[in-house]
Amino acid sequence: MLELHRRLLPAVIAASAPTPCFLPSRGALRLPRSRPRRLRGKPSSTVRAVAGPGPVVGGAPAPEMAQREVARVLADQAVAWLGPRLLPSAVPADVAEFRSSAGNAVGSLDVRRGAPGSSIDFMLQSSLHCKVPNGAIDITSILIFLNALTDAPHFLLELIQGSPTSIVVILDLLPRKDLALHPDYLQMYYENTQIDQQRGKIEELPQARLYRSPSLFVRSACSPTAVMVSIDCGQGGERAFEEIVRGQLATVTQEVLQIWLDNCADSTADMEETERDCLLKRDRIVRTKSIEVDLTANLPRMFDPDVSNRVITEIRRAFGVQEA
Template sequence: MALVSCCSPHSLLSSIPYSSAILSSTKPSRIQITATSPPSSFPMDHHDKKRRNLTDFPYVSAAHRNLMINLISTVENRLGSHLLPCSLPPDVQYFENQTRTAQASLQIRPGRKSSLIDLIMGSWIHCELPSGALNITSFSAYLTALTDAPNFLFELIVSSPTSLVLILDLSPRKDLVLHPDYLQTFYEDTRLDAQRQTLEKLPEVQQYISSSLFIRCACSPTAIMIKVDAGEHGSNRMEEIIEDNIAVAAEEVLGIWLNQCACVERDIGESEGGELETRDRMFRNKTIEVDLGSSFPRLFGPDIANRVLEAMRNAFRV
């Protein structure tokens, strides 16, 4: 989930504040699921018609919405037995400011005890800014200290019908210089860089270089960080790019994460597991205390901000 501070989004969903840095500086087989059929783990609340749900994705295009639902459904279909239901209170699963110029939905499903899955999170945010509407959708999955495998991160930041920023990465949890076998296993042998290279060949695509040094050092060397501008070709061309290119890359990277990271046990010693826990906690704490602590009150007011941040702290265990 992403939030806005001084008209500059801050990422809640990822453990790294990608959205903040991005906008402040400014065909394999797939599961076909319609936007009207959300996954069962994110049920509609028929007692509150006004409360929007995660899989509504109400302010984005059809291709964008279907992509997000497909990602969530793929993970739930594969890892459902390892996940617990979302237990966030209703006023954290959906919240808005008094003027409804900022709305957000958040879902967190923790992993079962002894599972390699720590939690999965999905979110969307809609914010009406002086420059126009900003829509950000995010989905990420985190692993426990029982494995050192990378986490999964996907985020689409749409500033207009013809302009977006894509973040797609398997975020490393170890130093790739000190652990060349980790680089080989998760990034070289899987040929992750091919997805970035394919997308960057599109004439509408430019590489995005974050202004945040923290983000640059936290990303993998195969991270996809691009700007897409459909320009005079319009929103129809953007829909084609999302459906035919971005969705394909996202599903390929997610498939690698599911097959090579989320469902494969690795030999992790007790001391190494402790180091992983410390590293993971530092990343999550930075998001909540530094990023969200300043952006939430400005966007939603102190009461809502405190409520959501406390729920985040509990989910993140920080």
Template sequence: MEYKPHICTSECELTKYTQMVVLVPQFLQPPFSSYAPPSRRSNFKMVRTCISSSSSSMDAQTKRPGFLEFPYLSTPHRNLMLELVSKIETSLVSQLLPPSLPPDVQYFQNESGSSQGTIHIQSGNEDSMVDFILGSWIHSKLPTGELNITTLTAYLNKKTDAPRFLLEFIQSSPTSLILLLDLPHRKDLILNPNYLTTFYMDTQLDHLRQQLEKIPETRPYLPSSLYIRCALSPTAVSIRIDCGPTGSGRIDEVIRDHVSPVAKQMLDIWLYKCAYGKRELMEEEIIDLEKRDALVNKKTLDIDLASGLPRLFGQDVANRVIEPLEKYFKA
């Protein structure tokens, strides 16, 4: 039970740390299964088949790390990401189409190589309620230190109005990070109290949020974008974890012992209740849903990518990456 749609609120944070605005939320890079620890490889059959010999843990020709390498994350952080991807793959294996992004969007870097990024997208097939799954990581060497942004998001299509899944880590020092973990709503919760009850009250999502809130090193994090604040659900985990200058061991512990179990539970809830839960929608509801999804997607793309990527990668690389994404976001 651990999944949040791609709603990134990181500009504010990044501005503070790096004087850059970067909001790259919902991406997984190349095939999920381009890298995985041996014990988990068995879960990654579909994607591994799709990419066949064209990709591997580390491309022998280019030495470009794939999405699932997470080469700049700590072990607990990488393990969490791999477990979540594995869980999605296992659960949705029959529903996802092969990834189709161009190789220079699956992996990209700036001229100097100080910034690297990976994006992975897989659409759902025609029987699926999944619109697409998107994961990414970005690594950038900045004057103020290293920046790592890691995201995993899932968008559902108009067959259901169930929430999305969003997970985003923004780490600008070895001992602190921002975590967004949510099932963002796709209907106005004021007008639809039954939706609030079904997806947020009955699922006890707030108990999971409270578990992380209780950790002494966490405090609430409010995204600088007001639109992003509106897009987060009332049970969103939106926190900053700061373990102090000597807390690298502690932050690993927090991720392994606290964030990881909560994230996995939230993804389980999303898979069971949203990706597989049946919803009966009236024609008018579907029209409203499409309108709302399109607006959220456009804003997400604008706020997260169009404003952030150029600062880390330059305008040309940013344009190359954003253009093929627009068809997914229908922006």
């Protein structure tokens, strides 16, 4: 859903010449399947060694950030659990890592398709570091989409950081059915899993405020249990911010992912042809809307045409959406 491009990047572009892009959460820690690892304190040397060097912007490495560490551990949690359900990455080198011609932004993208017979369609990891006149903007995304073997929800995480002490969090199991028309679906994936408790753990933080997307489409596509908050610790609140990201936020994102892994990743569903057609149509609309509004409207304004075209083409391929 890449909410970043709809709300934040137009303002960044208007304010400066930087050209943002994606950068994947790479590297991994070996995590147990049953319980997610908790992140607290400073990032360990193990995390940094496995993850490799950070992106380079204008000749200098991007700073280590708590949200990137959270995403690295989360991605490894998913990869360790899914195992052979995921194929190796086949993203071209010039899309796996790319940069702006001005050198002030660097990004990369990683996509792993689901293995034949698996209910996994693809897992996409991306993140961004872009220098702007008054600081930097950093975004990390993890999407795990399912195919038509199941009607279970997709997994979505976006972390959009615009300052050293503030971040927008979008975390959800994206429904693939109209919840009002399918109360059994609502009960199975959202009530029985008690996932709404995780939303409450973030929203009860004093520094958290509800985030309302300016897009009615985004708001209608998300579930009622979605975590959509802005966490702002204010000027001088760097320490409190780090503790929240590595503490409560890390815990909630890993708990939500584990709920998805336990209840959705391996699910299958017997559907009639018309029901499956409706499911595919909904998926196609969500994916197409994300690409058209979030990517094709903004990436060409951030990168040279050849770079943006390569990235958009690869994401279209992952989403299974052909250019009209």
